[in-house]
Amino acid sequence: NAGVTQTPKFQVLKTGQSMTLQCAQDMNHEYMSWYRQDPGMGLRLIHYSVGAGITDQGEVPNGYNVSRSTTEDFPLRLLSAAPSQTSVYFCASSYQTSSTHDEQFFGPGTRLTVL
Amino acid sequence: KQEVTQIPAALSVPEGENLVLNCSFTDSAIYNLQWFRQDPGKGLTSLLLIQSSQREQTSGRLNASLDKSSGRSTLYIAASQPGDSATYLCAADFSDSGGGADGLTFGKGTHLIIQP
Numbered sequence: 001n002a003g004v005t006q007t008p009k010f011q012v013l014k015t016g017q018s019m020t021l022q023c024a025q026d027m028n029h030e031y032m033s034w035y036r037q038d039p040g041m042g043l044r045l046i047h048y049s050v051g052a053g054i055t056d057q058g059e060v061p062n063g064y065n066v067s068r069s070t071t072e073d074f075p076l077r078l079l080s081a082a083p084s085q086t087s088v089y090f091c092a093s094s095y096q097t098s099s100t101h102d103e104q105f106f107g108p109g110t111r112l113t114v115l
Numbered sequence: 116k117q118e119v120t121q122i123p124a125a126l127s128v129p130e131g132e133n134l135v136l137n138c139s140f141t142d143s144a145i146y147n148l149q150w151f152r153q154d155p156g157k158g159l160t161s162l163l164l165i166q167s168s169q170r171e172q173t174s175g176r177l178n179a180s181l182d183k184s185s186g187r188s189t190l191y192i193a194a195s196q197p198g199d200s201a202t203y204l205c206a207a208d209f210s211d212s213g214g215g216a217d218g219l220t221f222g223k224g225t226h227l228i229i230q231p
Contacts, residue, residue, distance in 0.1 A: 033218050043204070045218040058218055090158065092219075101146035101208050104219060106159040 001026050004107035006091050012113045013081045021076040021110050023091030029105075031096040032074040036060065036087040037109075043090065049074055050096065081114045088112070117142050117209045121222035129230050130197060136190040136225045138205035143183040146208040149219070150179050150190050153202045162203075163190070167210070195229045202226045 007022045025032065033048035035058075045058030049068040063085060065077040074093075078085060088111050094104040118141045128134055140148070147166045151159040163172045163179040165188065171180040178191040192199060206219040 035218075035221075040223070042223040043206075043219075043221040045220075048218050050217070056217070101210075103161055103164040104149060104206075104208075105161065106151075108158040 003027065004091055004093055004105050006089075006107035006110050008110060009108065010111045012115065013078075014115050015082060017081050018077070018079050019081065021078075021089055021091075021112070023074045023076065023107060024072050025074075025091075025093040025105070026072065027093060027095075027105070028071060029093035029095050030071065031101075032068070032091065032093045033058070033104075034064070034066065034074070034076045035090045035092065037090060038087050046076065046089075078112075081112075083114045086112060086114045117207070117220055119205060119207050119220050119222040121203075121205060121225050123225060124223065125226040125228075127228040127230060128195060130195060132195050133191070133193050134195055134227075136192070136203050136205075136227070138188040138190070138222055140186045140188070140207045140209075140220075142207075142209055142211065143186055144209060144211040145183065146210045148179075148181055148188050149206050149208070150177075150188075151204040151206065153204060153224070155202075159204065197229045197231050200227055200229045 004025045030051045034046040035043045037043045044060045047066040049055045055066050091107040092104045095102040120139045149164045150162045165181040176193040181188050202224045204224045206221045
């Protein structure tokens, strides 16, 4: 199993540009999520999904869109990048039911710089 | 607001010492608590997961405990080695988010340095 994979590993954007951060998992997990990590702020939840066709907002969703058309993939879209979105982005997945939340597995991250 | 706090923010100890990292959380209603390791410029490696019904978990030289009533978890590292140097993060999966988001709430981490 490859686990959770993310592409690209590094990206530089100019203000106003758009891009999609890719995330895929091969563990058949229903739950997937996106976090951003900033110095002094820790990791914060951006968006999450409990299954195909279902997405919801996390703590810091502004400026980001997500969709979940398959169980395996959960892309994160920046429609108009801003310097405040310079960060390291992590995708995660886990097995969850209504009463059980299992271990979360994280991808290697995408380092994004917005100039 | 549900929060996770880690103390100390940084710790430096000589090789071979046993050490304890602390994590506190504001709400005892959790699904689980998870400890991660993060090396500089790298991703998060899961170390131990403690489900709400459990008191502790062990993996090699690592032992994590959970006390929901006091809102505390500790990560015990035995016989520390220079290779243990990293940032250690704890994260709580709160089960009652008050209608809020369903995800992990992270502490800001303890930066650990093991001196050779």
